[in-house]
Every structure is written in structure tokens, then in C-alpha cells.
């Protein structure tokens with residue numbers, strides 16, 4: 001019996017995992033959700049004896065049930081290999097009373113690699129299973145991290161092409177260099193004369209353009225999306241929570257069966273939803289602590305039960321969390337309604353028309369698993385500085401938002417449960433913010449000087465991802481206006 005995927009907005013939809021991976025989003029605009037959350041079939045003791053790939057298989061096989069054992073194991077083996085700079089794939093580092101789960105050891109040194117290393121393999125396997133002969137063309141708009149992680153994942157993967165649009169003046173220097181130096185004949189990177197929303201809107205338009213879809217179908221192509229609402233991104237993210245827990249057991253940091261709290265720096269709500277699913281699978285997770293930056297829509301939601309996006313968008317030092325619509329929250333809302341698609345559709349309709357909605361008191365009860373906190377820019381910088389001064393450990397700005405939330409949580413509750421903080425980016429990716437948080441004097445240094453200095457004071461080698469861009473050739477010089485995004489894609493597929 002296959003586990004089927006339903007739409008959060010229409011109870012009649014039911015598709016297999018491979019179909020949900022290929023489609024990304026439901027036709028009704030809803031998100032695919034598993035009809036039930038499966039339980040882990042192995043004990044945490046058994047899982048603690050396995051390596052990352054074996055744990056990944058145990059978790060993912062419960063969700064992606066229409067893949068054969070060999071298909072899924074091949075996807076996993078192709079994803080979690082030497083691309084990661086550590087055998088452990090997602091190592092834990094203990095500092096100042098918490099375990100930092102380092103999710104940045106992949107090719108682009110941000111946690112997006114955890115899912116985007118495997119998504120291309122899940123997608124081509126899904127295409128083959130569904131007799132799709134077309135090549136898959138991934139269209140992505142990015143504000144920085146997703147674009148590079150998707151490019152690195154899809155580069156030179158047979159049967160795929162990828163086009164990434166970024167706001168040409170709206171990403172950091174390192175992020176831009178990472179993208180425009182991308183290798184692979186099947187990749188195309190385009191700087192758009194507009195902001196991230198313009199890029200996003202342009203891409204959405206192409207997904208809805210029937211004439212364009214027919215035109216490229218004639219050439220043997222079809223579009224797909226790699227964004228974080230794809231269940232092919234969500235499911236691989238459940239794995240590292242199971243892995244983290246079982247490492248704590250294996251290393252006798254906790255007894256088997258003890259609870260573990262998790263703190264997740266949150267933007268689109270994908271990463272923390274994966275932790276929630278891990279808990280629902282039976283992993284002994286206590287609190288799910290949701291950390292926001294100054295764009296604290298989620299903090300307010302957990303406080304009041306009202307989700308309200310009508311507010312000023314704030315640019316912070318943790319840009320990957322600068323989000324006012326957390327798309328994946330729709331899945332939690334669906335579960336809070338008791339998997340009621342009609343009720344969920346109504347909330348989403350309200351969000352669309354008025355920018356806000358309020359959940360019912362019964363739904364609020366279901367939020368007890370979560371605690372919400374947020375960190376101001378000052379608090380974020382202060383945590384980076386004090387953690388470094390007290391322990392020598394340097395964390396990036398996104399992780400620092402979580403570390404600040406954790407300090408606030410401890411103060412508020414005196415909960416002493418072992419706690420894992422999801423560490424979502426390497427400090428090298430956000431070197432300027434990190435270094436100036438430690439000492440303002442560093443602001444005078446150039447980008448690569450800062451990186452050398454960070455390596456020295458943190459006593460960590462410069463990641464390959466940074467060395468790579470230092471001398472790499474610029475391969476992507478295309479820039480275009482918002483209006484010309486479509487013709488850029490047509491040219492690329494000619």
C-alpha cells in the first residue's frame with residue numbers, strides 16, 4: 001500500500017510520492033501532505049548504529065513508498081557522498097550548553113544542500129517511473145542561498161536543465177559570485193533588473209503560461225520547481241533530526257528515550273516542519289522552538305493565533321529568513337484543523353485577500369508543541385560575539401538568531417532538556433556580518449581578507465565553496481529586464 005499525498009486545499013486529491021515530487025505544488029494552489037505521518041520502523045537504538053545514509057533510507061522509505069529499495073538507496077548514495085566535507089554529513093558541535101547540528105557541510109555551505117543534493121535524483125527517478133520522456137527544466141527565483149544550492153544539485157544531472165533568476169543588485173557579493181561561476185552545460189544564471197519579488201512573479205508567470213509550456217513540450221521539455229514546498233525537499237530534512245537524536249544516544253549524551261528539544265532559525269517554515277514530522281514519526285522531541293529575526297510574523301502567530309503579514313518588510317543580517325509569508329506553515333495549519341482541506345483553504349483565501357487570518361482556540365491548543373521567540377539585530381550580533389568570546393566557536397547570523405531564541409527560552413522556562421540548534425549556514429557565507437559582530441574594526445577589510453581573518457580567529461579551514469569562487473571564471477553574464485525573463489528561457493532551450 002502506497003502512502004498517498006493529499007492537497008491541503010482539496011480533499012479529493014490523492015497522488016503517489018513520485019507524482020507529488022514532479023508536480024511540486026497542487027493544481028489548486030495547495031501543498032501536498034502525506035495522508036498520515038508514518039512511524040519509524042526501527043528503534044532509536046537500532047538507528048544509532050547506522051550511518052547517515054542508512055538513517056536516511058529508514059526515514060525516507062516511509063514517505064516515498066513508490067520507489068523501490070534500490071531506487072531510493074541509489075538516490076541517497078548519489079546525494080550524501082564526498083560532496084560533503086565530513087563523513088558524518090551533519091555533525092554535532094557542543095558549545096555553551098547546546099548541540100549545534102551543522103547542516104552546512106555540503107557544496108554551497110548552507111543547509112539547503114541537505115535537500116537539494118538529493119532532489120535532482122528524486123526528480124529524475126520520479127520522471128522515469130511516471131514514463132516522462134521530456135527533460136525536466138527547473139525554473140527558480142532566488143534571494144541567494146536556494147539558487148546556488150539548486151544549481152550545484154542539478155549541474156550535469158542528465159535529463160535536467162536549470163535556470164536561476166536572481167535580483168542583480170539584491171544578493172551578497174559571495175552569493176552572486178557563487179552563482180555566476182557555476183559550471184555545468186545544463187545551467188543558466190540570469191541577473192534580473194528588479195527585486196526578488198519581481199523574479200518570483202516572473203517565474204510564477206512562466207509556470208502558468210500554457211502557450212510557453214506547449215512550445216517547450218514540442219522541444220522535449222517540461223518545467224518543474226525546486227522550491228521548499230516540494231515534498232522532495234521536506235522529506236530529506238526529517239532525516240537529520242533523527243540522525244541528531246540517535247547520535248546523542250550513541251555518544252551517551254542522553255539516555256535512549258529521553259527527550260530532545262530543537263531550535264530552528266525559521267523563514268519559510270520548511271526546516272522546523274521537518275522537525276515536527278520527525279516528532280510525529282515517534283522521535284522523542286520535546287519542544288520545537290521557532291526562532292525568527294525582526295520579521296517576526298511567526299513569533300506573533302505563536303503568541304496570538306493571528307497570522308498577519310501586513311507589516312513592513314525588514315532587511316536583516318539573516319536575509320534567508322527575511323520572509324513575511326511562510327509557505328510551509330500551510331501544512332501545519334492543515335494538521336491543526338485535523339487535516340481539514342476546506343477549513344485550510346478558507347484560511348489561505350483570507351491570507352490572500354486580507355493578508356491575515358486567525359486560527360480557532362482548538363487549533364491553538366495544537367500549538368503546544370511549539371515555542372516562538374525572536375532576536376533583534378543587536379541580540380543576534382551579541383550572541384555571535386559572546387559565544388565566540390566564551391567558547392571560541394563562531395556561528396553565522398541565522399544560527400545566531402536561533403541561539404538567541406534558545407537563551408530566551410532557557411530564561412523563561414529553566415527547561416534543562418538536551419537541546420539541538422539547527423545551524424543553517426557556515427559563518428564564511430556571511431563573513432562580514434559575523435566578523436563585525438565580533439569586532440567593528442573588521443569592517444575595514446575586503447571580502448576575502450575577512451574570510452582569511454575568520455579562518456584564523458575561528459581556527460577553521462576556509463571551506464572549498466569559498467576557495468572555489470576566489471579564482472573561478474565567470475561563466476554567466478546574462479542580465480535581463482523583468483519583461484525579458486521569458487525570452488531568456490526560450491533562448492536557452494532553443
Ligand SMILES: *Cc1c(COP(=O)(O)O)cnc(C)c1O
Pocket residue numbers: 110111112145146228265266267268269270271272320321398424425
Ligand atoms: C533557508 C534558510 C533558512 C530558513 O529555513 P526555512 O526552511 O525556510 O524556514 C534559515 N537559514 C538559512 C541559512 C537558510 O538558507
